[in-house]
Amino acid sequence: MKVVGLTGGIGSGKTTILKCFKAFDIPVYIADDEAKALMNRSKVIKRKLIQLFGESAYKHDKLNRPYLASKIFNDKSLLSKMNAIVHPKVASHFKRWLKKQDAPYIIKEAAIIFENNLENQYDYIITVIADKDLRIKRVMQRDNASKEKIQSIINNQLSDDEKVKRSDFVIVNNDLETAKAQAKDIHQQLLRLLNC
Structure with a gap:
């Protein structure tokens, strides 16, 4: 069974994307x-x-x-x-x-795959990205955190550009419907790659 990593910076919307894969009956493990x-x-x-x-x-x-x-x-x-x-x-x-698990692949969500050099533990990696201002807004609403605190967390994480370079697939999660369509497309690509 193939292990697909799902990663992304704080506020990128990884949880939302995981729900899409769950809807495709793909088992999800949130590290x-x-x-x-x-x-x-x-x-x-x-x-x-x-x-x-x-x-x-x-x-x-x-x-x-x-x-x-x-x-x-x-x-x-x-x-x-x-x-x-x-x-x-x-x-x-x-x-x-x-x-x-009994599925063609599973999704393992981990925020710091690249930061910890764990790419070799995955067959494919999906990175979720979103505009920085949107990410900050999401986390402020979700965690009631200050803009400064969120900014310092973002600064401690690898940049989206660096993650994208090292990923097999990318989902841009600025708009829910577009992100869902991208998740569905990646799911279908993975099934094709795995001859399912």
Whole structure:
């Protein structure tokens, strides 16, 4: 079974595009969601995160995300250490999940495929892009975040131009109907490539 990566910067509309693929009966794995779930569920991850960040890493037995975000935002080494704890667990969870799927291909959504040089884990990669102003507006509405905070996240991510160069397919998600049509076209191309 082929693994198709779906990536894109913050506010590009990856979740919206995933819904399109779900509508085509393609199984979807959202790496960030699974990471968050495992950080709450796994006793091993919990113990290691408390060792790394202290008791405040969890509040009322749930991951204290604002606290962790404040710690890793300006400290790349802490982020790397956290990823080294969480990512291997997510990878093994994904392998187990993949074995249960029955489809010509699956979509694995991960925000930082290129940033972490993980291209070799995918047979094809789709990048979702959108105009920067639109992305900022979407995230301000969704997360109630400041323009400055969103801009700093965008600045920390690889540019859309760089992602597009390294992708097999691109969806421009400025307009929902156009983006849906592009997703459908990519789905059909993938089926043809996979002789389905």
